[in-house]
Amino acid sequence: MTNNTCKVRFLSCGDSAVTVEFSKEMSEETNRKIRFLAAKIESDRIKGVLESVPTFCSMTVYFDPLVISRKKLEKRILKIINSYKESSVGKRRVFLIPVCYEGEYAPDMESVCDLTGLPKEEIVKIHTSTDYLIYMLGFLPGFPYLGGMDKRIEAPRLKSPRTVIPEGAVGIGGKQTGIYPLASPGGWRLIGRTPVRVYDPERAEPIVYKAGDYIRFYSINETEFEKIATSAPSVIEVREEG
């Protein structure tokens, strides 16, 4: 059991938001604490708190200062943080994302093979053998900033970014890997594409995962891609553990 040697800093973001900084460095432990605070803030329904955005090392809380003062809110947040125990973090959710690493779905696979010196099969094997922690969502709705990618498949971003990357593209950008939830410009090297819609505004939960959840990729072929894309692109399998 960890106690709370964790000292947080409150950073002012104007009159209606405050950032709670847990650390200056990314770590799974920090992320667990942020996840705990995010869950507590959501379940406690503190009057005057509008919403909160967890990020790598901090969390920004948006509030109405005419309902709750910043001082009062900070006190409440400290109380929540002080009640943190490692065991108080709930189940681990792993979202299983099918990815086709073949043909037209993987336009940069060849360059990643060249840059890493690894054959395609090895890259797919490495890319699909880790549960990636979602540190935060940002840039685009549902764009996950994932941690934990194997160093062997790191590859620099493209020198000139693409103007359009299709929805569902899976890429590698430096030390990171991720999914483009909707069509967007971008500079990551595309090694595959998922037929599932991680972003669907028509679904009850437009984005299925949250910061603190995990993503696990698994390899499918082009026939399977077509099948999922036409039958049930909005259904995403999730594994709960612990």
Next chain:
Amino acid sequence: MAKITVISSGPLSTIQDEGRFGYMNTGFSPNGAMDSYSMRLANILVGNAPGNGVIEMTMIGMTMSFDSTAVIALTGADMQPEINGKLIKMYAACEVHKGDTLSLKAAVSGMRTYFAVAGGFDLSPVMGSMSTNLKCKLGGFCGRKLRAGDELPLRWDISLKIIGERGMIPENTYRSLVTVRVITGPQDDYFTVGGMKTFLTSEYTVSEKSARMGIRLDGDKIENKNGVDIISDGIATGAVQIPASGTPIIMMADRQTTGGYAKIANVISADLKIIAQARPGTKIRFQAVSEKEAVRLKNKEDSKLKALQYRMLYAI
């Protein structure tokens, strides 16, 4: 069903309301009216809830026609509205009839004009909001800006007799030199004493490159200590981000929810309307105030809107 037909749209006219909340943690910008104060006034003037869906026009106004009686109000930048060629007052409820045409021109001063109609638009909210998210192509009218030929369905056809005469003194004198109050932080410690001094004493100019995402400023570069890259964190509306170029960008309604540049200060809630109406070329000076002062000013603005709402509701 009653509807409004768009005859010409202007460069950027979108349906906006008070914003899409509760989804920022998944990366959705809040969107919503840039000048939420003017939006609320327009709604109050036609008897709507203050946060209802309105049309936000940018720089140049629209032309539209009506196929039934309706009560409308215009607030924000003065675009010299005319009905069938006859000038009408802004900041007042105005009755229009079947066959009438409302036309607006370029803004005389300011940047954004708000059009509200009694009863509101009959459009389905997406994720709890009618605001248009241009990037995700959702909300508003078909998730995009309005264009000629669009038919906007109205909830009711309603006459002025029902909601009563409503009007107020226009609040759309927009100056070419404005002072904007800020609270320093969250990353004010990334900048040198000289950098902070530059920020608080220089005159900045609103750039042509400004958009609903952010208002870009040209002017003196703000000196940092060891770079401006931070580990990405949350962004509040009005955050003054200083990228590597050294000149500020004020993050607005269509901003990203997180960002990796240091933020030297945040515009106070009560002054966001000034930024929203600052057209390219407007000169801006920043002034640091305490949080207490910012909350007092926010309270003042909210109380004023509430009082106005009651005054009009009970015709007192």
